[in-house]
Amino acid sequence: MEKISQSVIKKDHDPKISGRSIYVCDYPSEGVLCGKILHAKVAKAKVLGVKVPELPEGYFYVDARDIPGDNNVNIVLDDMPIYCRETVEYIGEAIAMICGPDEKVVDKLLATCQVEYEELEPVIDLRKATEAFFNYDFAHGDLEKAFAEADKIYDEEFTTGYQEQAYLETQSMMAEPEESGRMFVHGSMQCAYYVKGAVMRALGCGPSGVHIYQDVTGGGFGGKEAFPSILACQVAVAARKCGKTVRCVFDRREDMEYTSKRHPSICRYKVAVKDGLVTAMDIDVIYNAGAYSTLSAVVLQRGLIAGPGIYKVPNLHVHGRALKTNTSPCGAYRGFGAPQTYFAVEMVMDHIARDLGIDSLEFKQANFAKQGDVTSTSGRYHFPIPIPDMIEEIDQLCHYRQKRLEYSKPQTGRYRRGIGMSMYFHGAGFTGSGERDIIKAVAKLRKYADGTVEVLASNGEIGQGVRTTFPKIVAHELNLPLEKVYYNHPDTARVPDSGPTVASRSLMIVGELLRRAAIKLRTQWIDGEEQEVEEHFREPTFMIPFYIDKFQGDAYPTYAWAVNVLELEVDTYTGITKVLGAYGNFDVGTPIDYNIVMGQMEGGFLQGIGYASIENMDYDAKGRIRNNSFSDYLIPTTKDVPNLQCILHVDKYPEGPYGAKGAGEVPLVGGPPAYLDAMEQALGGVNLYHAPFSIEDTMKVIMKEGI
């Protein structure tokens, strides 16, 4: 193993494991007002008025009228209000906030607020939704001809459900008016500068009117990409009105019901096959955006780009829409739109193979894209595609082919087995030219007179290890012991904007800036002096320029690759499905810390398996999410997948630090198709079309098929 990959103790290990880390809810309460949100109780209505009870002294009612700036949260389209406008658009939308010193009094006041609604007809059913926030269309080749000449045409529809990030720490934020008049907002978040932009707009102030600090954050998984901007605006407006520090900590039910989750999807795939090869795909994708557009544009883009999977599809048409429903706005969740389309494409490939009587792995292999091939967006796969090798490695690890053959024979008895495989990439970094045109990351190193070096960047530690891996890179280049290099939680008053903590980008993009900065510092190093160096993002020269309006060019500079295998045993009496083995082979380039990367792989893979099986969340006909607690929304524990094995295939990316690529999201993406593929085999070769696939779903098939 390379030196840089050797594991160290994470810098935040001791304070976290000993309980000394201070999270938002741990700050002392003296002088702090507790803020709680008055949430809408209906999915769509005109708010005629709110009867607010008489407020005791020191208590405040805050709503849209109190916003000094603009009542739009800065995300992508900026359509989401901080506090509702004339209407509410989903159950849970913030109407107002009540703030005061005593939480119990605040609760009581909230409970006695009477909102007068004039109810309007909501759109709840995604299939009946018509308003598209985003509508994208792109194609290459000659679709019509390919379908006309096809041996066989397949037309299938796949659906996926919500997935809740289920981070340990709920959404939490504090705003403190400083004496200078500047607003200090800090809390649980992934993207300090996103929050800054949003709060500036809410308060109508310039960059010096506000600064943002990321507190110790108890998990994000994407859920703290956009939502903290909303909550930050809400508490900042409240703090401005109250003239005091305001803290808002969501309880679990609020968090589960009202904050962003993974987009439910409906994907229709029409596939033309000729001579055992896929010649065309006509893909139609619908994502349930919820009531406001928030991040749906970018989530949908990533999903569409992944549409044809890792296959060579000479004639391709992709159409995708993010539709408005009167439900909680969906947002980012590890994988960011890709798991939905990968599920569909991997399943349809399995089904075609089954229909053609070919083994699905063979069929997929025959259709793999190769280095130099055209991507879905008419870009190029610039680097070797390691999937064929990775398949051989995983076959050695778990004897996939042998088991696949064995379980394909007719089975009898109570327990039935199946093994399934999925393969996919995850584009590393922002989609398209986002890094170059929008983010324009800057990172700095500050060396102090005592020879210690501080990393100045805005990427937040959310468990993925950046507080350790960034200093590791710098220490490596400067030949310093790791103790001499440190990276604190970002405060926008101190650190440059190195971009958000999203898109599996921090290590690959910012890590590389830091590596270059460290080299620069090394060459300029003067003992005993304070010095600072800075590096800016440069787009790799090999990139084919990307145009988002046409979906044309290199959507990503490079990809993380993965092959997942799941081996299952179904109890036909109960539908209980035991995971006999979960095997993941991941190419995330050079691991910058083996243990950290393995933690990401194992945790992400387990989340993917949860998404495939037990993580079931839905809303009722009124648009209300009922399973809003950890006893109703179950996520897997280690007992559910005791045999989970991950291995790393290392294909270095020359533009990443020491060859590292994006690692954060890739492990989650392939759980559902591998799980369902295995399930199909265990259930005797039926075709399945949705995830999560619950024990009840399993029982329905067993009863219907008479298994």
Place this chain on the structure above:
Amino acid sequence: MVDGFIANSLAEALEIRATQDVVPYAGGTDLMVVNRPGLTYLFIGKVPELKRVFVDEQYVHIGAAVTFTEAIHNPDVPTLMKEAISRIAAPAIRNAGTFGGNLGNGSAKADSVLIEFATDAKLRLVSAKGERIIDVDKFYLGRKKLDLAKDELIAEILLPSKGIENYAYTKVGGRNALAISRVSFAGVFASEEGKITNIAAAFGAVADTVLRYKDIEEMLLGKTIAEARELRQDYLQAYSERMVLTRGRVSAEYRKGVCMNLLGDFLTKFGI
């Protein structure tokens, strides 16, 4: 203001129970979930008389304040009970959770209670005035309704010490650990000289209380295995008609399907 009592002996606990308006608790694993302000609690988790496990002629006595972890490690506790309680929650909850609390919670999903129904267990209830012994199925009056007077405590569970070695048990939870039962089944079988002497079948988590239909069981009592096999279809049919299940986190149809599968499997397991 007193908001809690700690009892060091059973007599002390019963005295407090008789004179104060208290909520007794042992592990607190159920009570902690919702904080209800204004209540006064009586901690009985360390009362020695409630922490014993012993065997006599007829019964295995399990004290109400015995934790699941203690029971799992106790050689006197029957295997069927151990199998069920080792599927409760996870180690931390099993270290604190008790038999009395599992009963006191009044839920049809309580995993140890299912076994008590399947084995015709009895409960010893005590108060400062005396004690009574009651069949477990009489103790449950309905959903979350128990035959427990305001001054009473559950002191012991009395499991039959013999005749429960042959059984079938399945728990269907939402996942493999930290999961409340969505369907659970326990069947106990015994025969003497080729004749069926016991064929108890209990279903948990599918209705307001644990379900058991002794009149249907009677169909097979006293029969030989061969005779019982003849009656298998009628017996299953009777269950299928009788079982009207509620929906919970899973549908009633799912519950019914699983219950019938597990019941059928129970018969098959013993040659019927």
